[in-house]
Amino acid sequence: MKFLCVDCDRQMSFEERAVPGDGTMAAVFRCPACGRKTAMLANPMETQLVSSLGVKVGGRTVPEANLEGIRTGVASGRDEAFEAPPPTRPPTVRWSVDAVERLGHVPSFVRGMVKKIYTEYARERGIEEMTPAVMDSARTDLGLEGM
Numbered sequence: 675m676k677f678l679c680v681d682c683d684r685q686m687s688f689e690e691r692a693v694p695g696d697g698t699m700a701a702v703f704r705c706p707a708c709g710r711k712t713a714m715l716a717n718p719m720e721t722q723l724v725s726s727l728g729v730k731v732g733g734r735t736v737p738e739a740n741l742e743g744i745r746t747g748v749a750s751g752r753d754e755a756f757e758a759p760p761p762t763r764p765p766t767v768r769w770s771v772d773a774v775e776r777l778g779h780v781p782s783f784v785r786g787m788v789k790k791i792y793t794e795y796a797r798e799r800g801i802e803e804m805t806p807a808v809m810d811s812a813r814t815d816l817g818l819e820g821m
């Protein structure tokens with residue numbers, strides 16, 4: 675895949691690439707002669723297609739298994755389906771026995787999401803251990819009554 679500047683008849687060079695994490699991809703190419711920029715946007719399906727063809731954008735292959743992860747997550751309702759991918763993960767929050775017990779009362783299909791919300795809440799405040807008390811304040815602060 676190449677982008678050409680029509681005016682200059684030059685191949686545009688890769689400038690910037692962004693993978694927002696929702697499976698989409700954006701890439702910016704720039705004409706070395708006139709500086710004109712063009713951007714390519716790909717939806718998750720196109721991104722996956724590009725990835726499966728082994729096309730490299732900006733010297734790196736598009737991360738694989740984006741759709742794969744979503745699919746298995748939806749099918750099995752895994753708790754970690756809503757967790758962030760490992761490389762960008764901030765320090766973990768420990769869950770106390772009581773907190774885990776209480777999380778167990780949350781319906782399994784939303785448990786992963788609820789756990790993530792609580793975990794993010796704790797991380798943002800530098801709280802290292804999740805306890806029922808932290809869950810209480812998170813509920814109040816975030817308006818999560820019933821979780």
Ligand SMILES: [Zn+2]
Binds near residue numbers: 681682707
């Ligand atoms: Zn040009």
